[in-house]
Structure formats: structure tokens, C-alpha cells
Amino acid sequence: MINLEYLHAFVTAAEKGSFSAAGRHIGKSQSTVSVSVSNLETDLGVQLFDRAGKYPVMTPEGEHLYQQAKVLMRQADRIEHYTTSVRDKVENSIAIGLDPLVPFAFVETALEKLAQKYPFTQVQIFKEKSESLFAALNDNRVDFVLNLTSQGIPEYFEFACFKEVEWVCVCSPDCDLADLKVVENEMLTTERQIICSSMYEHGVLGPITTLSQSIWLAHDQDDMIRMVEQGIGWAFLPKIMLEERVALGSLVQFQPAFVKTSQSYGLDLLWKSNTSSGPVAEYFRELLFRN
Incomplete structure (x- = not known):
């Protein structure tokens, strides 16, 4: 049976490059790490480190076993975490x-x-x-x-x-609305608006934000954004979803007359x-x- 404490010392020494560095990392003395690795070598019947130089160097057998040891340690960690979760009644x-x-x-x-x-x-x-x-x-x-x-x-x-989510109006850079300081409500009612069904049917948001006489219904907000970028119409959307596209210039945020302050829900x-x-x-x- 492989001793997990010995295995942990071996993996740590392999990753840190020396027994002393491994000891500092796991809170053990250099001699404790060295003895653990030696005991593992004895148990396995394989030399894992060449100790001839100033620092131990993994042998080819040690290199091969190191990769397998890492997998085994991860599995041991998973078992430990799982049993802790069971004891603490953590939901599956x-x-x-x-x-x-x-x-x-x-x-x-x-x-x-x-x-x-x-x-x-x-x-x-x-x-x-x-x-x-x-x-x-x-x-x-x-x-x-x-x-x-x-x-x-x-x-x-x-x-x-x-x-609280801030909502803003956006259009494509080529849209007539993009160059206006304030877009009057009359203009918004005549320009095509992109809206998704969830917004359109929402009891609070729908009546407030559905302004145009010409509406295209998208599947969701991501589709709305793509359609606006293509210049198909303008839209009212959460600002957090648009910031990157506005910064890149694929969308332009404009100020509608019906919004005097930031619109948040x-x-x-x-x-x-x-x-x-x-x-x-x-x-x-x-x-x-x-x-």
C-alpha cells in the first residue's frame, strides 16, 4: 500500500526542486521530507532521485512516476473533499x-x-x-x-x-439616431425597434420600453444585440451587456428624450x-x- 504522506513529499520535492524547499512548502523539516522520499523509494523498489549533486534530480523512473503520482494525489484530494462534503451535508x-x-x-x-x-x-x-x-x-x-x-x-x-440594472438605448454606428444628441420620442416611434419576446411580454418592462410602431421580435437579448449591430433597428438593453461593444464601436449608445435620468430596474x-x-x-x- 502506497503511503500518501510519502507520495505527497515526493511530488512536492519534484515540483519545488529540493527537499528543503519542499519542507518549507508543506511545513516539515528537510530531513522529514528526505526520509519520506527514501521510504517511498524503499516501498516501491525504485530510485526516484539522483542525490549525487547539490540538489536532487529526478531519475527517468522518478519522472515517469511523478506524473502518475500527481493523478493519484488529485484523486485522494477528491475523496477527502467528497467525504467532508458528506459529513457537512453539502447538497449534491x-x-x-x-x-x-x-x-x-x-x-x-x-x-x-x-x-x-x-x-x-x-x-x-x-x-x-x-x-x-x-x-x-x-x-x-x-x-x-x-x-x-x-x-x-x-x-x-x-x-x-x-x-439594480441600468438600461440604455443603442443603435448601430450607421443609424440616423447615432449622431443625434437627444432622440425625440416621435423619431423613435417611426424607427424600427428590436425587442425580444421576454421583454415584450414583461408586465413592467414591456409597456414602458415598447415605443416603435415597427417592431421585430428576437429570441433573446443576445440576438437583439446582433440585429442592432447589423443596422436592422434600435434597442433598449442592459448596459452591462453592451459596454464592450460600445467601446469597440460596433454599437452606439444614444440619449432618448423619454429618459431624463438613468433607467434602472x-x-x-x-x-x-x-x-x-x-x-x-x-x-x-x-x-x-x-x-
Whole structure:
């Protein structure tokens, strides 16, 4: 049976280039690391380091075993993390419902940190309209719903606003609207507007932002952006989704007369009332309100 402590000393010495550096890294003395590696060599019956010079140099056999040892150490770490998760009652999976009007950028950092802290919990992302997500939350098919503030949140859900999203008007650089300091409402009603079905049907956002008499319906906000870049029409979109394209010059932000100040709408996090949450769900909720 391979001793994992010996194996750890070997891998660390191989990566740090000396027994003393390995000892400093893992908090052991140089002699402890040297003895661990020697014991591993004895157990395996293979010389892993040539010690003739000032610093130990891996033998060809050591080079070969080093690659396998790294894999074995990763597997050992996975087993340790998994058993810790079981003891701490960490969820095997969580499901998050994402309204199509919620820019994914607002959850990217939270998901990245979640993956680092709970690497063995599977995360499922569902993108559907609010009504479908509310039904999924009520049926316990999702743990959370991220939703653009609306008027119809069921009373049996808990919710809190975790972010304000600024929305702006954009067009292509070749559009007639691009050169105007302020675009009057009358002009916006005659120019073609690009909108997605989720916006068009939204109880709060739809009536406020649907201005033109000529509308093209896109599948989602990403398609809206592409259509605006092609010069097909103008659109009202979350600023966070447009900043890179505006900086590159493929989109132009313009000031409409109907917006006197910045136009912002809240993003709500919803969860089911009287439902206990595990550590992963609690951490995800904490991350959203922290950022």
C-alpha cells in the first residue's frame, strides 16, 4: 500500500526542486521530507532521485512516476473533499432558474466562487420565462429564481432585490439616431425597434420600453444585440451587456428624450418560503448580495 504522506513529499520535492524547499512548502523539516522520499523509494523498489549533486534530480523512473503520482494525489484530494462534503451535508446539486432578462454577468462571479468552494456540487441553470420558473420553484424543481422585478410574484415566495440594472438605448454606428444628441420620442416611434419576446411580454418592462410602431421580435437579448449591430433597428438593453461593444464601436449608445435620468430596474432573488437551505444554497445567496 502506497503511503500518501510519502507520495505527497515526493511530488512536492519534484515540483519545488529540493527537499528543503519542499519542507518549507508543506511545513516539515528537510530531513522529514528526505526520509519520506527514501521510504517511498524503499516501498516501491525504485530510485526516484539522483542525490549525487547539490540538489536532487529526478531519475527517468522518478519522472515517469511523478506524473502518475500527481493523478493519484488529485484523486485522494477528491475523496477527502467528497467525504467532508458528506459529513457537512453539502447538497449534491442545486438548480437555479434564470429569467432571460437577467444578464448572466450578474451571476458569473458567484458561480465561479461557488465552484471553487463546493467543487463536487452540480449546478443546473434553467433559462425560462418567469411564469415557468415560478412553477418550477413551487414544485421544488429549482432552488432559486433570479427575476427582473415584476408585479406578479406569488405571496408564498420570499424575495429580495440584489442588484439594480441600468438600461440604455443603442443603435448601430450607421443609424440616423447615432449622431443625434437627444432622440425625440416621435423619431423613435417611426424607427424600427428590436425587442425580444421576454421583454415584450414583461408586465413592467414591456409597456414602458415598447415605443416603435415597427417592431421585430428576437429570441433573446443576445440576438437583439446582433440585429442592432447589423443596422436592422434600435434597442433598449442592459448596459452591462453592451459596454464592450460600445467601446469597440460596433454599437452606439444614444440619449432618448423619454429618459431624463438613468433607467434602472431591480433584479430579485426568489426562494420558497419555509424551506431549509443547505450550505451551498446559503453560500450562493450570500454571494449574490455581497457583490
